Structures are given as C-alpha cells and as structure tokens.
Amino acid sequence: MRWSRSCIPTLKENPHEAEIPSHRLMVRAGLIRRLASGVYTFLPLGLKTIVRIESIVREEMDAAGCQEVLMPILHPIEIYEESGRIENFGSELFKLTDNRERTFALGPTHEEVITMIARDELRSYRSLPQCLYQILIKFRDEIRPRYGVIRAKEFIMKDAYSFHTDDESLDEVYRVMERAYRNIIERCGLEYRVVEAESGYIGGNESHEFMVLAGNGEDRILSCDCGYAVNLERAAARPVEPYVGEEPCEEQYREVETPGMTSIDEVSTFLKVRPGDLVKTLLYRTGDRNIAVLVPGDREVNDIKLVKIFDDPDIRFLEPGEIEELTGGPVGFSGPVGLPVETAIYADMLLKDGRMMIIGANRADRHLTGVLEGRDFKIDQFGELVRAREGDACPRCGKPMSMSNGIEVGHIFKLGTRYSSRMKATFLDENGESHPFVMGCYGFGISRLIAAAIEQHHDENGIIWHPSIAPLDIHILPVNVSDDEVMRTAERFETGLQEKGIEVLLDDRDLRPGVKFKDADLLGIPLRLTIGKKLKEGRVELFERSTGEIEELPVDTALERILERVGN
RNA sequence: CGGGGCGUAGCGCAGCCCGGUUAGCGCGCCUGCUUUGGGAGCAGGAGGCCGCGGGUUCAAAUCCCGCCGCCCCGACCA
Numbered sequence: 001m002r003w004s005r006s007c008i009p010t011l012k013e014n015p016h017e018a019e020i021p022s023h024r025l026m027v028r029a030g031l032i033r034r035l036a037s038g039v040y041t042f043l044p045l046g047l048k049t050i051v052r053i054e055s056i057v058r059e060e061m062d063a064a065g066c067q068e069v070l071m072p073i074l075h076p077i078e079i080y081e082e083s084g085r086i087e088n089f090g091s092e093l094f095k096l097t098d099n100r101e102r103t104f105a106l107g108p109t110h111e112e113v114i115t116m117i118a119r120d121e122l123r124s125y126r127s128l129p130q131c132l133y134q135i136l137i138k139f140r141d142e143i144r145p146r147y148g149v150i151r152a153k154e155f156i157m158k159d160a161y162s163f164h165t166d167d168e169s170l171d172e173v174y175r176v177m178e179r180a181y182r183n184i185i186e187r188c189g190l191e192y193r194v195v196e197a198e199s200g201y202i203g204g205n206e207s208h209e210f211m212v213l214a215g216n217g218e219d220r221i222l223s224c225d226c227g228y229a230v231n232l233e234r235a236a237a238r239p240v241e242p243y244v245g246e247e248p249c250e251e252q253y254r255e256v257e258t259p260g261m262t263s264i265d266e267v268s269t270f271l272k273v274r275p276g277d278l279v280k281t282l283l284y285r286t287g288d289r290n291i292a293v294l295v296p297g298d299r300e301v302n303d304i305k306l307v308k309i310f311d312d313p314d315i316r317f318l319e320p321g322e323i324e325e326l327t328g329g330p331v332g333f334s335g336p337v338g339l340p341v342e343t344a345i346y347a348d349m350l351l352k353d354g355r356m357m358i359i360g361a362n363r364a365d366r367h368l369t370g371v372l373e374g375r376d377f378k379i380d381q382f383g384e385l386v387r388a389r390e391g392d393a394c395p396r397c398g399k400p401m402s403m404s405n406g407i408e409v410g411h412i413f414k415l416g417t418r419y420s421s422r423m424k425a426t427f428l429d430e431n432g433e434s435h436p437f438v439m440g441c442y443g444f445g446i447s448r449l450i451a452a453a454i455e456q457h458h459d460e461n462g463i464i465w466h467p468s469i470a471p472l473d474i475h476i477l478p479v480n481v482s483d484d485e486v487m488r489t490a491e492r493f494e495t496g497l498q499e500k501g502i503e504v505l506l507d508d509r510d511l512r513p514g515v516k517f518k519d520a521d522l523l524g525i526p527l528r529l530t531i532g533k534k535l536k537e538g539r540v541e542l543f544e545r546s547t548g549e550i551e552e553l554p555v556d557t558a559l560e561r562i563l564e565r566v567g568n
Numbered sequence: 569c570g571g572g573g574c575g576u577a578g579c580g581c582a583g584c585c586c587g588g589u590u591a592g593c594g595c596g597c598c599u600g601c602u603u604u605g606g607g608a609g610c611a612g613g614a615g616g617c618c619g620c621g622g623g624u625u626c627a628a629a630u631c632c633c634g635c636c637g638c639c640c641c642g643a644c645c646a
Contacts, residue, residue, distance in 0.1 A: 012595065012607065013580045017639065037638065092645080109646070143569080143644050151645080159646090199646085209646080218645090303643095313644095411646040443646050480604050514606035521606090532605055541605095 001472070003507045007044055009033075010519050020216045022454040023148030025463050029522050031450070031471075038145025038153035045523070046450070048471035048503075050156060053446050054135055056187050056468065057158050064180040066131040066160055071113045073137065077103040079112040082423055094139045094153075106139035111419050111441060114161040118437055119425035122163055128427065128437075129169045131177075133160035135446065149447045150218070150407060160442040165429065170414055170438045174206075177442045181210050181410045188449065189466030190456055193406060195221050195229040198304065199413055207413040210444075211406030212452035219408055222401040224394035232403070233304045235388035237350060240400050243296070245277060245355040253337070253371040255361055262332025264297040267367060271358065274298070279357040279371075281334040283318040283326065286310045290318065290326055292336055294347035294379065297358075299386040309346075309383055327362040335359035335368060336377045345378065348385040407452040408445070415439040457546075463524030464546050472503040473566050475525040479513045479532030489540070489555060490531050496559045502566055521545070527565060529558070 011028040018024040026032045031046030042050060058068065077095065080086040086093070094106040107113070114132060122130060138157045145151055160177065164170045178194065185192045190212050197209040209231060211221055223229035261267045268275045278297030283290060284306070291310070295301055307313050320331045326343065327334050336345050336359060351357075357371040373379050390403035420426065420436035428434050450469075457464040467473065474497060478490040487508070494506045505525060507516050513532070520528050528543040540558050542551040542565065553561050 009578090011579060016574080016580070019640070034638090138646095140645085144640095144642090146640090157646085197646090207646085408646075413646080441646090445646080477605095482604080511604090512606085512608060513604060514608085517606045519607090530605080534605090 001044075001503075001505055003505060004509050006505075008523075009043070010522055012518075018148060020147050020455065021458055022150070022214075022216070022451040025454050025458055025522070026148055026451065029463055029524070032149065034148075036153075038142055038151070040149055040152060042447075045471040049450055049465075049469055050446060052469050052471075053188065053449055054158075056184055057135065057444060057446065060180040060184050060187075061133050061158070061160060064131070064176050066133045066162075069132050069134050070136065071107070071110050071134055073107045073139070075105045075107050075113060077105050079116065080105060083112045083115070083419055084422055085112070092140050092142065094141050107136075108138055108140045109441075109443070110134070110159055111161065111415070111439075112423070115419045115423050115425045115437075115439070118161075118163050118420070119423060122437070123427055125165050125427055125429045129162055129164045129173055131160055131162040131173060131440075133158060133442075147216070147218075148451060150451045152447070155445060156447040158444040158446055162440040162442070163427075164438040164440070165427065165435070166438055167416075170416075170440050174412065174414055174440050177412055177440070178208065181412065181442070181444065184444070185210060185212065185409065185449075188453060188469050190449075190453055192409075193221055193223050193229040193404075195223070195231050195406075196234055197231045197411065198234050205414050205416050207411060209408050210410035210412075212409050212449070212456060213404055214407050214452060214455040215405055216455055217405035217407040217452075219406045220403060221406050222388055222390070222392065222403055224397060224399055224401045226394060226397040226399065228394050228396045228401075230388075230395075232388060233302065235392070235401075236384050236395065237299065237348070237386045237388040238393040238395065239350070240391065240393045240398070243276065243350065243353050243355060245353075248354060248356050248372055249370065251370065253368045253376055255366050255368055257365060258333075258367045259365045261365075261367075262330075267358070268297065271367075271369070273358065277355075277358055279335075279351065279359050281336055281360055283323055283334055284310075284315055285318055285322070286312045286315040290322075290340075290343045292334075292339060292343055292345045293385060294336060294345065294351055295386045296348065296350050299348070299350065299389075301385055302387040305383075305385055309385075329360065329362040329366075330364050333360040333362060333364060333366060335362055335371075336379075337368060337371060338362055339377075344380045346381050346383060346385065347373075347379045349382050350386065351379075352382055407448065407455060409449045409452050410442070410444040412442045413440060415441055458524070461518070462522035465524045465526055467526045467566075470524070470526050472505045472525050473497075474502060474504055474527040474529060474562065475520050475523065476504060476506045476529045477516055477520055477531065478506075478508065479516070479530065481508055481510050486531050486535055489535060493529060493531075493540075493559065493562075497562065497566075500563055502563070527562070529562065 008030045010030050014024050015027045018027050030043055032040045097103050135158045137154050139154050142153055145153055162173045193211045195209050197207045199207045220232040222235050258267050264275050264278050275298040276296050280295050280297050282293045323331050358369045359371050361368045391400045394401050417436040426434040426436050454463050476490050478486045481487050494504050497504050524545050526545055530541040538555050539552050
C-alpha cells in the first residue's frame with residue numbers, strides 16, 4: 001500500500017484520551033479511533049493486524065478439530081431466561097426492542113445459542129464430541145470501559161464450545177484447546193502464563209486463564225518457576241515458613257493498654273511484636289447476620305472469597321456505630337472475646353495453628369494478649385479467607401511464588417452440564433437413554449490481544465510488532481521522493497516483494513526524512529528498507545525494528561536477502 | 569454507582585480566578601518558493617455552536633444553575 005493514499009493518521013502528540021502505552025500507541029499509530037467510550041473503529045492498519053491474528057486463530061482451531069460457524073449477534077431475551085443467566089449479567093447485557101416490542105440482547109457470549117443448536121442438531125452419542133467456534137463482535141455494557149480496546153463495550157472475540165458424552169471426553173478436548181491457545185499466543189510472540197482462575201458468571205467447575213504478561217495488566221497473578229500459576233483472586237495463602245508464635249501457656253489472657261492505637265502497625269510496634277502476631281477482627285454484615293472474620297494481622301481479606309463463602313455479593317463491613325453497638329467498643333479495638341453468641345466467628349486457616357493471639361478487647365485503648373482459641377472463645381468455622389501474596393508457597397512444589405501483572409487474552413472453562421441440563425439439551429447414548437451434554441467453552445479476545453502485544457512490545461519510539469501479527473511485513477522508505485532514481489528503486493522493490501506475497505507499505509509521501517523515520521518507528525513494522533543517498537553507491541539499508549540492526553545491501557541482491565529475512 | 573479531573577479549530581493546549589476590541593499559541597491541513605538521512609525555513613491561506621440548555625449582566629469562553637460527554641481511581645468484570 002502507498003502511504004500517500006492510505007488512511008494512516010499518525011499523531012505526533014499523545015492523545016488526551018489515552019493513558020497506558022498500548023492505548024496511546026494504537027491511537028498515535030493510526031490503528032484505532034474512538035467513537036464513544038469503549039467503542040472503537042479499527043482503521044486500515046488496525047484491521048490488518050486483526051486479520052492476521054484471526055488467521056492464526058483459525059489455523060489453530062481447525063488443527064484442534066473445531067469447525068467454524070457464525071451465530072447471530074441479536075439474541076431473543078428469552079434464551080437468557082431459559083438458562084437463568086439474565087440475573088448474572090445484570091446491567092452488562094445490552095438490551096433493545098424491535099418494532100413489535102420484542103426484547104433482544106446483543107450477544108455478550110453464545111452459550112445459550114450454541115446449546116440450542118446442539119439440543120436440536122446433535123442428538124446422538126455417535127456424533128460426539130464436537131467443537132464449534134466463531135469469530136465475531138461481542139457486546140458487553142461494561143460498567144467502566146478502560147484502556148482503549150482492552151476493556152471495551154464491543155470487542156472481537158473467538159469463542160468455541162465443545163459437546164461431550166462424558167467428563168473424560170471433555171478433559172481430552174480441554175487439553176487440546178489449552179495446547180491450541182498456547183500455540184496461538186506463542187505464534188504471536190508473546191510471553192504469557194496459564195493460570196488457574198475463577199469461572200465468573202460463565203459458571204462451571206474448572207477454568208484457566210491465558211495471561212499475557214504486562215506491567216499495566218488488570219489482573220494480578222502468582223507464578224512459580226515450576227510452571228504453576230494462579231490468579232491472585234483465587235490463590236490460597238500459604239506461607240513458606242509456617243507461623244511460629246510463643247508457646248501457649250496455661251494462664252489467662254491479659255489486658256494491656258494500647259492508647260489510641262487502632263492500626264496493626266501501631267499496636268505491633270508498641271507491643272514489640274510482629275504484625276503477624278496480632279489477629280485482625282473484621283466485622284461484616286450479610287443478610288441480617290453479623291459475622292466476625294479473623295485473619296493474621298499481616299494479611300488482607302480476599303473479598304471475592306468472602307462473597308463466595310457467604311454467597312452474598314452485598315456483604316459489607318459494619319458501620320462504626322454498628323460496631324460499637326455489637327462489641328461495646330470503638331472501631332479499631334474489636335476482638336472475638338465476649339462477642340454475642342449469635343455472632344458467628346470465621347477464621348482463616350492460617351490461624352489453625354493454636355497460636356496465642358493478640359486481639360482487640362472490645363474496649364477503647366485496650367488489647368488482649370495471650371488469648372487462646374478454644375479456651376477464651378470459639379471459632380465456628382475455618383476457611384480460606386485471606387489474599388495470597390508474593391512469596392507465598394507454590395501449592396505444587398512449595399517454593400515461593402512471584403507476583404506479576406497480566407492481561408487476560410483467553411479463558412477456557414469446563415462447563416459440565418450447567419447449560420445443557422437447564423436448557424434440556426440432551427443426547428441419546430448407546431442404550432437409548434438421554435443425558436445432558438457435558439460442555440466446555442473457550443474464549444479468546446482478538447482485539448484485546450493487539451493491545452496486549454503492544455503493551456508487552458514497545459519502546460519510547462513506538463510499537464514493535466512481532467512479524468506474525470504486524471499489519472504489514474516491510475516498510476519501504478524512500479528518503480527523497482522527488483529523486484527519480486530513488487523512487488523508481490523503491491517501486492521496483494514494492495513490485496518485487498508484492499509478487500512474492502509480501503505485504504508492503506511504501507512511504508511515498510513528500511515529507512522531510514525525519515518525519516518519515518519517526519513515523520516508521522511509531523508504526524513498528526518489523527523490517528524497514530531505506531532507500532536514500534547510499535543508492536548512488538549501489539546500496540540500500542535493511543533495518544530491523546526489534547533489534548535496531550542495520551544491514552547494508554547491494555541493490556541488485558537486496559530483494560533476495562529480504563525474501564530470506566521475511567521468509568517463513 | 570462513589571471520589572477526582574477535563575471539555576476552546578483535525579490533534580495538543582493557553583485564555584476563565586479578576587466579564588469588556590476581531591478568541592490565541594504549537595502541530596497538522598491548503599498554495600508558492602527554498603530545502604531533503606531523524607519531527608525544515610520563508611511568505612500567503614482555510615478552518616471555531618469556546619460541549620449543550622437556561623440564568624445573571626449594558627456585555628459571558630469567562631459568573632450561577634441544570635444536563636451531556638470523556639479520562640483516571642475505586643466498586644465490578646470471560
């Protein structure tokens with residue numbers, strides 16, 4: 001393509017709307033433009049990258065034995081009533097009505113639609129397993145769109161759904177899909193982790209996320225050298241060194257004065273103990289019950305786990321007034337000793353070590369030391385309540401895990417029969433008995449992958465594309481387009497390369513060289529052929545964006561060399 | 569939805585507190601000349617519902633009220 005007649009609107013300055021590098025660069029390099037918050041146009045170069053990623057995805061899906069289909073975007077709302085997911089989506093589901101006042105949703109994902117297809121068309125065990133996939137735009141009314149195309153209200157996604165007679169078959173395909181996803185991300189040249197994940201509102205039993213590592217990623221993951229990785233929100237807290245406190249003694253606990261000290265730091269410093277020697281007592285309200293949650297002083301509660309345990313998304317902290325009413329003491333001095341019997345006491349597993357506790361005395365400016373569970377109060381239930389952190393032990397090998405940030409580009413789920421049984425999608429087995437399909441589903445964010453790739457591979461000058469997903473293969477840069485010899489040479493290369501199926505951008509704009517070089521760095525096409533003053537000596541330059549290496553080539557043999565370099 | 573910030577030419581911004589000529593600057597765009605290996609120079613030019621609506625005032629980009637949009641943090645989240 002010729003730059004002078006292409007829509008590649010590069011920007012010299014950072015757009016006001018963008019904060020993180022990938023978003024800034026996608027706008028500056030002319031890949032995208034915003035229409036509304038979380039709604040973007042993909043301009044020619046942006047679309048070229050999408051097409052390349054899509055073709056990698058198609059190759060891997062086809063190789064994994066999946067078949068491509070195309071499902072509707074417009075979904076009659078009743079199908080979500082049937083699956084019972086309308087509440088799960090809540091306001092995230094885009095709804096609209098047709099001219100007969102029938103309500104439709106814009107497809108946020110397609111479990112319902114595909115399950116209906118399977119119900120009607122895959123009725124025999126003989127035709128199973130099958131896996132169907134599609135690539136299309138999904139709609140989700142995100143509460144807060146963010147970071148350009150990373151969290152958008154509409155985005156391009158590949159989604160696949162598999163149908164099985166039993167769990168073994170699902171496990172097998174699940175592994176094949178995991179391998180396919182690894183292949184896709186590796187072919188895109190990205191560093192990533194596969195992490196154990198929560199299933200969210202998709203539901204199901206087991207799920208894994210594919211995280212492209214990037215400092216600005218929205219997700220936090222703990223990973224270990226042994227290959228294990230887990231989403232922080234799901235990770236269990238396991239200290240590498242078990243807790244060692246003082247030996248429990250037979251005496252009663254003691255009340256100590258801690259004037260004005262409401263924080264763990266203040267109390268531990270004052271009493272000359274480690275923060276982990278204290279026990280934090282957090283008071284919550286769920287439904288009409290008060291709950292006390294006990295965790296080690298140096299740990300934070302994992303809200304997501306609380307919501308799960310109490311099955312209450314609205315669980316909340318008690319207000320200061322409620323705390324005083326319940327405990328008799330002010331905020332900052334709460335403890336489990338002397339709470340009303342109807343207040344259930346939950347404690348994290350980490351407190352199961354029979355330690356002597358230091359806790360609030362439910363009285364202003366007082367704490368209790370030497371408190372023992374069982375003797376002084378009773379814990380009703382232990383559970384995994386705290387957030388894991390960097391340095392916690394790997395559940396597989398026991399070594400400390402490290403924390404990194406990631407962008408979720410893929411998520412695969414073992415759904416089991418969650419959809420098929422609710423939607424009565426069954427097949428007949430060899431005995432003529434009907435069973436609900438065992439299902440898996442597999443999502444991959446194509447538009448998000450672009451941002452993730454840029455987030456991971458850029459420098460202060462612009463994007464650095466991996467060749468497999470770059471919008472074009474080579475950028476021909478004639479330094480002076482009014483020099484006939486230079487332009488003729490550039491055009492000769494353009495034709496020669498295009499004949500070999502290489503995609504070329506020829507910067508034929510009559511601009512100062514500096515402008516063209518800056519723009520070339522910004523676009524980040526893997527190879528750049530500069531044709532300039534050295535042409536008089538019969539040489540051209542081949543520049544590699546990722547390494548900055550320059551190879552000087554004789555004009556006559558350059559084409560061959562370039563084909564070698566691009567060569568697959 | 570809570571907190572914060574912003575909205576003036578295609579892009580990035582100043583002006584607003586303290587109301588008063590014809591609303592400015594840089595980049596980009598158009599014309600001409602010069603220039604051509606890392607964001608050129610000179611000369612000329614086009615381009616504005618100052619987010620929208622209302623109010624105060626002789627007079628509003630500027631003050632007041634309401635609304636809308638955008639971004640960031642949080643809550644939320646394939």
